[in-house]
Amino acid sequence: MADTDTVLRVQNITKTFGDLIANDAISFSLKKGKVLSLLGENGAGKTTLMNIIFGHYSADDGYIEIFGNRLSASNPAEAIALGVGMVHQHFTLADNLTVLENVILGTEPLWKWKQDKSAGRRRLRELSEEFGLHVDPDADIKSLTVGEKQRVEILKALYRGAKILILDEPTAVLTPQESDQLFDTLRDMLARGLSVIFISHKLGEVMAIADDIVVLRHGKLVANFPIAEASREIIAEKMVGEAVPQPERQVMEKGAELLCLDTVSVQDAAGQKILKSVSFNLNQHQIIGIAGVSGNGQKPFSDLISGMCKPTSGSVSLSGEIVSVFEPQKMVESGIGRVPEDRHVQGVVGDFSVEENMILESYMTPRFSKLGWLQRKNVSDHAKALIKAFDIRGAGPETIVRGLSGGNMQKVILARVLENNPEIILANQPTRGLDVGAATFVHEQLFEARKGGAGVILISEDLEELLAVSDQIAVMYHGQLSKLMPVEGVTQQQLGLLMSGEGFATQKETKHNAA
Amino acid sequence: MQLEPRTHTPLWMTISAPIIAVFVVMILCSGLILWAGAPLLQSYVALAKGAFGSKFAIAETLVRATPLILTGLAAAVAFRAKLWNIGGEGQLYMGALAATYFGTGMINLPAPLMIPFLFVVGAIAGGVLLLIPALLKTRLNVDEVVTTLLLNFVILLLANYLLFGPWKDPMAMGWPQGAPIIDEGILPKLVAKTRLHGGLIFAVLASISVWVVMTKTKWGLEIRAVGLNQEAASFAGIPINKTIIRTALISGGLAACAGVTEVAGTKEYLTLDISPGFGYTGIAVAMLAGLNPLGVIVAALFIAGIYNGADSMSRAMDVSNYIADVITAASLLMVMLAVMLTRMRIRFS
Numbered sequence: 001m002a003d004t005d006t007v008l009r010v011q012n013i014t015k016t017f018g019d020l021i022a023n024d025a026i027s028f029s030l031k032k033g034k035v036l037s038l039l040g041e042n043g044a045g046k047t048t049l050m051n052i053i054f055g056h057y058s059a060d061d062g063y064i065e066i067f068g069n070r071l072s073a074s075n076p077a078e079a080i081a082l083g084v085g086m087v088h089q090h091f092t093l094a095d096n097l098t099v100l101e102n103v104i105l106g107t108e109p110l111w112k113w114k115q116d117k118s119a120g121r122r123r124l125r126e127l128s129e130e131f132g133l134h135v136d137p138d139a140d141i142k143s144l145t146v147g148e149k150q151r152v153e154i155l156k157a158l159y160r161g162a163k164i165l166i167l168d169e170p171t172a173v174l175t176p177q178e179s180d181q182l183f184d185t186l187r188d189m190l191a192r193g194l195s196v197i198f199i200s201h202k203l204g205e206v207m208a209i210a211d212d213i214v215v216l217r218h219g220k221l222v223a224n225f226p227i228a229e230a231s232r233e234i235i236a237e238k239m240v241g242e243a244v245p246q247p248e249r250q251v252m253e254k255g256a257e258l259l260c261l262d263t264v265s266v267q268d269a270a271g272q273k274i275l276k277s278v279s280f281n282l283n284q285h286q287i288i289g290i291a292g293v294s295g296n297g298q299k300p301f302s303d304l305i306s307g308m309c310k311p312t313s314g315s316v317s318l319s320g321e322i323v324s325v326f327e328p329q330k331m332v333e334s335g336i337g338r339v340p341e342d343r344h345v346q347g348v349v350g351d352f353s354v355e356e357n358m359i360l361e362s363y364m365t366p367r368f369s370k371l372g373w374l375q376r377k378n379v380s381d382h383a384k385a386l387i388k389a390f391d392i393r394g395a396g397p398e399t400i401v402r403g404l405s406g407g408n409m410q411k412v413i414l415a416r417v418l419e420n421n422p423e424i425i426l427a428n429q430p431t432r433g434l435d436v437g438a439a440t441f442v443h444e445q446l447f448e449a450r451k452g453g454a455g456v457i458l459i460s461e462d463l464e465e466l467l468a469v470s471d472q473i474a475v476m477y478h479g480q481l482s483k484l485m486p487v488e489g490v491t492q493q494q495l496g497l498l499m500s501g502e503g504f505a506t507q508k509e510t511k512h513n514a515a
Numbered sequence: 516m517q518l519e520p521r522t523h524t525p526l527w528m529t530i531s532a533p534i535i536a537v538f539v540v541m542i543l544c545s546g547l548i549l550w551a552g553a554p555l556l557q558s559y560v561a562l563a564k565g566a567f568g569s570k571f572a573i574a575e576t577l578v579r580a581t582p583l584i585l586t587g588l589a590a591a592v593a594f595r596a597k598l599w600n601i602g603g604e605g606q607l608y609m610g611a612l613a614a615t616y617f618g619t620g621m622i623n624l625p626a627p628l629m630i631p632f633l634f635v636v637g638a639i640a641g642g643v644l645l646l647i648p649a650l651l652k653t654r655l656n657v658d659e660v661v662t663t664l665l666l667n668f669v670i671l672l673l674a675n676y677l678l679f680g681p682w683k684d685p686m687a688m689g690w691p692q693g694a695p696i697i698d699e700g701i702l703p704k705l706v707a708k709t710r711l712h713g714g715l716i717f718a719v720l721a722s723i724s725v726w727v728v729m730t731k732t733k734w735g736l737e738i739r740a741v742g743l744n745q746e747a748a749s750f751a752g753i754p755i756n757k758t759i760i761r762t763a764l765i766s767g768g769l770a771a772c773a774g775v776t777e778v779a780g781t782k783e784y785l786t787l788d789i790s791p792g793f794g795y796t797g798i799a800v801a802m803l804a805g806l807n808p809l810g811v812i813v814a815a816l817f818i819a820g821i822y823n824g825a826d827s828m829s830r831a832m833d834v835s836n837y838i839a840d841v842i843t844a845a846s847l848l849m850v851m852l853a854v855m856l857t858r859m860r861i862r863f864s
Binding site for chain 2: 017307308327328332338340347348349351352356361363364372373374376
């Protein structure tokens with residue numbers, strides 16, 4: 001009853017999973033019409049906390065108060081009824097339904113002779129006009145862009161009467177321009193009395209939109225202050241705990257050509273061109289960054305270089321020799337080190353031990369198997385050496401990989417890839433989901449390899465990372481690759497425009513048919 | 516009520532979980548026994564005696580466990596690679612057919628060669644049978660659950676046709692059964708005056724061999740990797756299709772060997788009832804064993820004991836021997852639940 005302005009109060013919330021304290025006595029409050037930004041590295045406890053507020057988890061201790069009502073544990077329906085709406089990072093929309101159907105889904109009685117959508121349609125139209133969230137109610141979800149899907153998610157929450165909106169990394173899938181548009185919408189909503197909890201990694205955005213900042217580290221609340229008292233440096237330091245020195249990129253003279261793609265196209269199973277006439281050169285001592293909103297051809301591009309798919313036209317050559325066989329093993333033998341996009345799916349066999357994952361690409365060599373018999377001693381020694389060299393803490397050769405942290409899992413993959421001294425390194429989202437320390441380690445390794453003569457292709461959605469690490473940058477859009485640009489003089493804004501497709505139209509018209 | 520993963524599982528829990536599960540099953544099945552009007556304690560004693568209570572009972576349980584070990588191994592190997600081979604029954608009959616074709620006089624070899632020869636031709640026949648669904652899966656993406664299951668009926672009907680027609684033994688007084696396996700092809704008896712035969716030794720050696728292959732060899736690594744994460748295996752350059760085909764040959768071959776042990780060991784000639792569903796029960800054996808090749812021996816002994824024990828319980832106490840199916844099914848569920856509880860804990864909020 002202290003002040004009527006408080007819409008959400010988190011009081012002393014504690015949650016443990018086994019030995020892990022995910023949330024340790026966290027308290028803060030959100031005021032009406034304000035944006036509270038929740039910051040923290042991966043594993044700091046943000047997601048757990050949000051799941052408690054939304055009623056997915058029940059806290060071991062402490063309570064949540066929404067508009068003065070105490071939330072009873074483990075009941076998302078109650079949280080929704082009290083006015084909490086959540087927009088997840090990965091959308092929860094049914095692709096085969098229309099916008100209207102998705103929005104009203106679950107709010108209508110299940111058994112009804114005839115569905116009457118007119119009331120829902122009216123309500124949806126009012127909401128989209130009120131908040132400037134324009135989408136066609138009858139469009140199929142699958143035909144929408146990512147930005148539009150996110151609008152539908154927000155409308156879904158508003159339709160259910162949300163007064164407190166939780167946005168989990170809402171800009172991760174957006175171009176900078178789409179993000180700006182989202183922020184305009186958010187400001188509109190704040191003016192109308194809604195409140196927002198904004199979860200993000202990107203400090204720039206937080207500085208632009210937040211009123212208050214809460215920083216979590218290792219499950220503890222380490223800072224809670226208004227934005228006026230914050231600066232990027234302070235927030236970063238609070239998040240990481242100590243200042244982590246970023247490795248500096250040194251300028252290097254590029255060496256001999258390693259990889260050349262000449263007007264390469266790739267078709268998917270349905271005959272759609274998913275990579276369109278891509279030409280590209282990679283030389284020794286060079287790091288090339290590939291930017292782009294995810295789903296714009298990065299996958300076929302990296303699959304091609306990984307040996308997971310074949311070009312339908314054009315040619316790929318390695319050190320001047322044209323590649324004819326596109327198989328993973330062939331690419332590994334040709335000196336390509338591949339760090340896959342999704343480490344859980346493609347990178348490791350989660351239920352295998354560290355030592356087994358470390359030989360996954362080389363188990364057939366005489367060092368690890370003779371006449372079909374695994375050389376267990378060599379396998380184990382190999383793992384021990386790599387664990388030491390890559391400082392994989394808390395793991396032995398026989399530790400099951402599933403239990404490792406994201407950073408350590410990535411180290412297992414890096415160790416496997418880098419120990420062969422590959423000439424070409426394809427790193428697809430190598431720091432996604434890693435904390436600053438682990439990400440810095442990955443960058444150091446890439447710089448080290450580049451110094452030793454390797455060429456690196458870095459595919460990332462994090463523009464700051466790309467600008468810090470790459471020598472040259474290109475942007476992917478709808479399966480096309482822009483020209484390579486030297487990193488000096490490239491701005492985030494320029495990249496943003498390219499990512500949203502500007503400058504690609506002309507390239508589209510000039511057809512490079514290298515049949 | 517929520518499930519949360521345990522950070523670690525103590526050893527005593529891993530060992531005691533299946534034992535507790537079996538006790539729970541006995542408590543659950545008590546209701547059925549009482550309903551049948553039989554005294555509870557005496558019934559369970561009869562069951563235990565029938566399973567392991569005498570030299571004869573033990574021998575019979577081992578005889579029954581022999582084909583179950585082999586079909587259990589077949590399922591365990593295939594399931595490790597996520598190749599859902601439900602066709603153990605058909606592969607078993609395929610092995611039995613091959614042993615009958617070659618073993619009833621067509622080829623005459625001295626016993627030390629004849630017996631291995633029968634296992635080899637049987638295994639090849641079973642492997643080739645599973646090759647068909649495996650190729651359909653790898654080439655055309657056809658679901659192997661359907662194809663392996665349906666092939667069971669094809670092979671069983673083929674055996675029917677052969678035993679009522681061309682292969683019918685004229686000396687069998689009209690019964691649909693094959694000619695007897697020649698003496699050189701009969702598996703030697705292990706204990707006098709029992710049916711216990713050398714197939715058991717073969718089955719145990721097979722379990723050990725499969726365990727060695729799965730843990731110590733390149734093939735085993737490939738099979739496990741393909742089963743646990745096919746995408747990562749493929750990305751690392753492990754040949755997926757080759758591994759699935761190889762797994763199919765091994766799995767089909769193992770199930771077929773169960774047919775060989777029944778024809779050349781237990782019955783000594785082919786009939787249409789050499790397998791009371793050993794191929795299907797093998798799946799339960801494999802699951803009960805957690806797909807562990809050595810665990811398969813224990814699981815097969817357990818299930819064989821239940822079936823034999825229930826038979827003698829039904830004779831002594833007049834309880835239907837279908838109770839064996841109930842106990843087996845309940846054990847399967849309870850052991851799986853118990854294994855899950857060793858990995859997860861329940862929290863009440």
